Amino acid sequence: MNFEIFSFPVPFRRVFRHSSASRQQAENFIVRVTINQQIAGWGESCPREYVTGESIATCRQFLKDNLESLRGIADIDSLCSWIKNHEQLIDKNPSAFCAIELALLDAFGKELSVPVETLLGIDQLRETTNYSAVLGDSPYLVYWLLAQRYRVRGFRNVKIKLSGNLDSDRRKLQWWQTKRLHKRTIRLDANNLWDSVEDCSNYLEQLPKAYWAVEEPLQSRDFTGLTKLAERIEANIILDESVTQTNDLTHFNAEKWIVNLRVSKLGGIHRAIQVAQMANTRKLNTIVGAHVGETSILTRAGIVLIQYLKNSQLATEGAFGTHLLTQDLATESLRFARDGQLHLSQTRCLVQPGLGLKVRKDLLKPE
Numbered sequence: 001m002n003f004e005i006f007s008f009p010v011p012f013r014r015v016f017r018h019s020s021a022s023r024q025q026a027e028n029f030i031v032r033v034t035i036n037q038q039i040a041g042w043g044e045s046c047p048r049e050y051v052t053g054e055s056i057a058t059c060r061q062f063l064k065d066n067l068e069s070l071r072g073i074a075d076i077d078s079l080c081s082w083i084k085n086h087e088q089l090i091d092k093n094p095s096a097f098c099a100i101e102l103a104l105l106d107a108f109g110k111e112l113s114v115p116v117e118t119l120l121g122i123d124q125l126r127e128t129t130n131y132s133a134v135l136g137d138s139p140y141l142v143y144w145l146l147a148q149r150y151r152v153r154g155f156r157n158v159k160i161k162l163s164g165n166l167d168s169d170r171r172k173l174q175w176w177q178t179k180r181l182h183k184r185t186i187r188l189d190a191n192n193l194w195d196s197v198e199d200c201s202n203y204l205e206q207l208p209k210a211y212w213a214v215e216e217p218l219q220s221r222d223f224t225g226l227t228k229l230a231e232r233i234e235a236n237i238i239l240d241e242s243v244t245q246t247n248d249l250t251h252f253n254a255e256k257w258i259v260n261l262r263v264s265k266l267g268g269i270h271r272a273i274q275v276a277q278m279a280n281t282r283k284l285n286t287i288v289g290a291h292v293g294e295t296s297i298l299t300r301a302g303i304v305l306i307q308y309l310k311n312s313q314l315a316t317e318g319a320f321g322t323h324l325l326t327q328d329l330a331t332e333s334l335r336f337a338r339d340g341q342l343h344l345s346q347t348r349c350l351v352q353p354g355l356g357l358k359v360r361k362d363l364l365k366p367e
Contacts, residue, residue: 001071003100005060006030006364008295011326016292017137018161018191026293026325029059029095030364033103041107042359044298044329045264046291047095050192050220051241052265054095060367062096070100076108076119083270091245094267101268102301102355109354116304116355120269126345127311129303131319131336132157134292135172143172154339156182157315160211162190170207177210184314189215192241197225201232213258216240223251230256238287245271246278253282258314262289263301272305290318296330300355303334303344331358 008028015024031043047054063070066089073079079101083090090097109116117124133150135143135158150158158176162169176186188211194200200217215238218225223242230237240260243249245267249259259279266272279286286309288302299319306316319342321328321335328335334349334357336342349356 001073002034003063003067003070003103004032004034005063005367006032006361007056007367008329008364010363012293012324013326014142014324016324018189023292026295027056028293028295028298029056029099030297030329031063031099031103032359032361033100033107035107035111039107039110041103041105041110041354042297042329042357043099043102043104043106044295044301045095045098045102046294046298048265048291052094052244054093056367058093059096059099062093063100073104076105079104079108080270083268090267090271094244094271095264098264098266098268098301101270102263102297105269106354106357113353115350115353116269117307117350120273120304120308122304122308123310124344124350125307125311129306129311129316129342129344130156131316131340131342132159133340134159134317134320135161137161137163140168140171144175147172147175150340151179156185156340158186159215159315159317160186160188162188162193164193166203166206173208173210177208181210184212186211187213187215187238187315188235189238189240190217192216192219194218197228197232200229204233204235211235213238215260216242221248227251236285240289241265243275246274249275249278249282249284252284255283255285258285258287260287260289260317261305261313262291263305264291264294264298269301269304273308276305276309286313287315288313288317290320293325294318294320295325296321296328296332296334296357297355297359299334300349300357303342303347303350307344327363329357329359329363331360 133155213236220241238258319336321333
């Protein structure tokens, strides 16, 4: 078994900003594993220091430090055993392990000539998934043009990044308030803008009530503050950076809370499924999330999770592909249609072995 590391610093078609970061190119950790000297599997993650404390450098070091142990993984059963025996290690390095796990699953699926879902005992769906439009912290004219485009094309879910500038945020929400919307169309993402419950609740109170939920309003993992905030606001609260492992969910119960299941920050598909199972036990709703700048590899991993959930998530993020990236790693970019929909029954890679993607190695930068 041989591991190789790459990066994919491809430019975006437009700059994407939110309160925690501004990005104009992809920042992904790409892993290729070769088994039996000829079968190659591909994996991806998006390490973010403000989410899990990781970077591409720490991911690279994780693979180096655990290389010999990882080479002992020979099949799906030994992969599951490795995950169980290294739980605390993965807790500290979820994005690093995510790329490795995806590469191994891709390779094992190809070895057995079955899709990853079959490998994991997950049924294939023949449904349609509605992906969310995402509006970053852009100048109002750019915001307005994108908002108009998403609405005309028929997107059913829209995620709006808050800036912390009350006049700006209020103006952006007022535009939606004049439209006929489903009650669960608009949700907000604060990206950990506020330090105090008081400041946060006062700010949200001054916004037009065009939204049904707000994501990560306080500092990450401020479990006490989030609980107090939930008592003061009507909107649901979406947990993203505050949930990176199953133990984090012990702080939350009931439908007020929604868990954002991003495969990369949770440490891969197996651990994302574990968090989904715990969320269901605690009666928490879920969103299948994504990082800005994901390629088709992570989009495909998200679809595995969607199929595990039987498409029951409240919203779905990602699948931007070359809508955002100037180039995608997959020869056929896995992306939503003009209206935000992806028809699973018409997505050819889902019936191919492994992840079913043909990756363009010529676009990658060796690390």
